[in-house]
Amino acid sequence: MGLKEFVEKSFKKSPWVLHYNCSSCNGCDIEILACMTPLYDMERFGMVNVGNPKHADILVVTGTVNHKNKEVLKNIYDQMPEPKVVVAVGVCAATGGIFREAYNVLGGIDKVIPVDVYVPGCPAKPEAIIDGLYKAAEILKEKYEKMGKAEEVLK
Amino acid sequence: MINSREVKVDEIEKEAKYYYDNGYRFVTETCLEEDGKFKIIYTFEREYELENFHVYVNPAEEVPSISKIYFAALLVENEIQELFGVKFKNLAIDFEGLLFLGEYSPISPQASIEIMRRDKGDKNE
Amino acid sequence: MIRMSDKSTIPFGPQHPVLPEPIHLKLVVEDEKVVEAYPSFGFVHRGLEMLVQKKDFNQMVYVVDHICGICSAMHGQAYCQAVEELIGIDVPERAKYLRVVWAELHRIHSHLLWFGLLADAFGFENLFMLSWRIREKIMDILEATAGNRVIISVNIVGGVRRDIDTEQAKWLLDELKEVEEGLKELEKIVKNNYTIKQRTVGIGVLSKDDAYMFGAVGPTLRGSGVPIDMRTTGYAAYGNLDFEPVVETDGDTYARTIVRVREMFQSIDLVKQAINKMPEGEINVKVKPNLPAGEVITRVEQPRGEVFYYIKSSGGKNLDRLRIRTPTFANLASLLHMLPGSTLADVPVLVLTIDPCISCTER
């Protein structure tokens, strides 16, 4: 296996995940953490939780966007290298959920950044989150392939 | 029902000092609106018993902070200043209205009486 | 040798690998020593207190349940107790015991969660996994008894929403036995492990007077030797149960860890007592749709300390004002006191030592 194939394969098979808590209630966050622990263990899909946006392929966001963290969220998203996939976990991240009417809440995170996968639930169950992440990994694969083609065309 | 005594705004520091000297623990301050005025309830505790006093504050009035006496009051006073727009003087650390809210958030969102404007240009229309 | 200007500012957060939640600290450091620390929050501020104007008092139960996913049952409990006191209704005895059961289960899972995060903060990943594995048992119990893993929303004004029948209670006690065994293993590690001691003993010392006067609550306060625990005031069914506040005297991070570990055993004991003493009967009573006028303060002991609820109503369906002073909000003053003078490497441990819950703090 040449280096290029190796990078390609590991990229598809082992996406790195960055988790950002917008203004969630913690419910979804602790479920995401639970996904990493022995019972659910998302590492068996090769997914590793990282803390640095520059290393990440998948951005997992919980909670709604408010006036203060929308810039932080945008910033993190912009720092991630292409291709990237965004997963919105919980109804808060999708629409604003129960906090929708509160004064400091803007709504779902798709008001700020594009979202690829929505995981419903309040809180989303670990099984659902893992399913969402798996879907995200597939979308990542597609995006990656498209990008490769674009490069070829440009050549 | 809660028992609470009314005191004047300029007696707040004296009262707080009294509680401090008598070994009371600071619990919290609660701000609410009553008839176009702000009411701030101060709560202290000793041996599971709560003691309250409250003040009525006119919108334009400045309230003396007790954060130099009870350091713990610092955060809650900043919170009230921010969410209601009541001005505190003599705060141990003044966050200047950016403790909870972002630059684009609504101003003093928990109060219907408007007394504060952010002086950072016209970011909020 | 040239001496560089010795002060620099380091931002900590808002997105930081140690913290599941966004908190921002501006740390002024001199070499490796922190000299000043300024917090900035607001990344989770939603403005839930103001939702009282839009939702009626029954719907508000679900909103306060979502203040924080970790101790949600206790937020609901505190709010319901406040409204019940305002209306002047008496909750059926069985409901009170059921509230204790769920509250104590939450305490165990919250402490285990915190313990895992602390271990993760000083790089003891194995222990993180271990404590979260034990925690999954509690989550199973919550799911089986209440229908959801995290936000269980069992409390309603007037009682609780679900019952635990005899068979389930028996199963629950069996599961708890396994949890207890796991905890014993954990306790052994905490008591003997070199790494844990190196990273926690003597770190973040809070003297008894300081803890009291900074208004600290919960394990932060009890770790410094002040025996204040709201459960001893006997709300819900705690008056009929047998327990003592857990107190340690050293006031450092290790003492607080021990307090939490001992509290988990205490909670298991309380669940057992509550299930054994639980009388038969109704689990909730009907409430009238309109509230009387008045104001009430209630306090409930959450895993992180006492929560303070103030409600005011002038009649009608909606409350006028709801104010929540959460335990982390009270503990932040102590944190700001502990940070200056520590080394930069200890900052994550210090932040975690008060068990911060930022969603609670900012509401």
Ligand code: SF4
């Ligand atoms: S979806 Fe529900 S559990 Fe998740 S962050 Fe929002 S309120 Fe909390």
